[in-house]
Amino acid sequence: MRSSFNSIVAEGGIFKDMLPYERFLNFGPESLTDVELLAIIIRTGTRDASPIDIAGSILNIEKGKESGLNSLFSLSLDELKSVHGIGEVKAVKLKCIAELAKRMAAQRSKSSLDCSNPSHVASYYMEKMRHEDKEKVILLCLNNRYKLIEEYLLSIGTVNSASLSPREVFMKALKCGASNVLLLHNHPGGDPTPSRADISITNKISESGSMLDIYLIDHIIIGDRSYTSLAEKGLLWN
Template sequence: MNTKKPLIHEMNIQERPREKFEHFGPDKLSDAELLALILRTGSRNKSAVCLSEEILDLDIPGIGLEKLYHLSKKELTDIPGVGDVKAIQILAICELSKRLSKLKAREQISFCSPESIARYYMAEFRSYRQEHLMLLLFDSKNHLIGERLISKGTANASIAEPRDIFSEALRAGAVSIVLIHNHPSGDTTPSSADLTVTHRIYESGELLGIQLLDHIIVGNSDYRSLKAEGYLHL
């Protein structure tokens, strides 16, 4: 039985991604068809749609298009039919998506709300396979004056030292800080290491006069506020 899928030029005109887009609109295209429009071409024996389906079927974290956030350039170019140009196009689209998500969220963000902070950074953090720790810096009026990526950990642990955090806070003239980091597994339950590091930073901040307002852990679509859950007694 021949299960070979047709190339783009072998499809009926109304089934081709570009023509389908023009006649019915982008919302009528599948994820693979939309990605195929970005790739433009497939390989010698594989249509752009088939190539897109192969990318979206990779055995990596995420579902469907979410998988694109987790792919590196090398992983993409390891796929037959995906060269440097196609890999860069995909990664550029992912970066644009993250920036657009942050722009939209910025209009509604309140840095007094753990949920608002978590939603703002979630699109960026869900693309990481390792733990990343971000430091948010605030002035005396609780205005955000900067953000710093403090550390990148292994798949299971992020390393953070109080001296790294407070050297950045002192350099920026911050009077309060918020920590936010991701759990690549998606489980936002704080580990014993998370709690230990949080308390060390909180106590160090008390000595320096720089208050740790919260430590937020984000997963794929969930978050935990250590302050809201009583781990920080402010």
């Protein structure tokens, strides 16, 4: 009923002439385009650019392989502020909106996360990690049924390296009573191929865990829309 009514109103010109905020109040957020949704968040324009114009300029920016709304994940504050009509306050607000969207998507799927399935784990963490410009190492502590007990950010590195300490891994695992652990880290360059160092430290951790009866079930490396599971590749020596 709503969609047919919207079509009738739009044909009459009323819907088309409404400002985004008015359209939201009358027909809901689903009636708005990406530009209009962003314009409501931007709220105010300049003397020569409306919020719609400013929103359009932002969505026309391409950052790497990202464009449209997805570019908000990877655009820096300075890049957003380079858009005419966007100051620091609006840039921060837009980055917060992107972060909220990321966290909401993550929260929705976290409860059903199957940590025994590398593809499922990689898919869940892909959006969370592939936009990062530094290597981050995440530890998942699991029970004996491979269900998530706790998640820890172990380290943040430079563009191409992150420190990983077996001692810290098992301190966290013992603290929450984990039976199994799973490691993830991202490669900011986008290629998830494991380095020799990745393989070496993974198996050092696996060997240490076996002595504690805490088993490393996998180490997953996140790239740009791709991943490598060391377990799937036969590179994890249990």
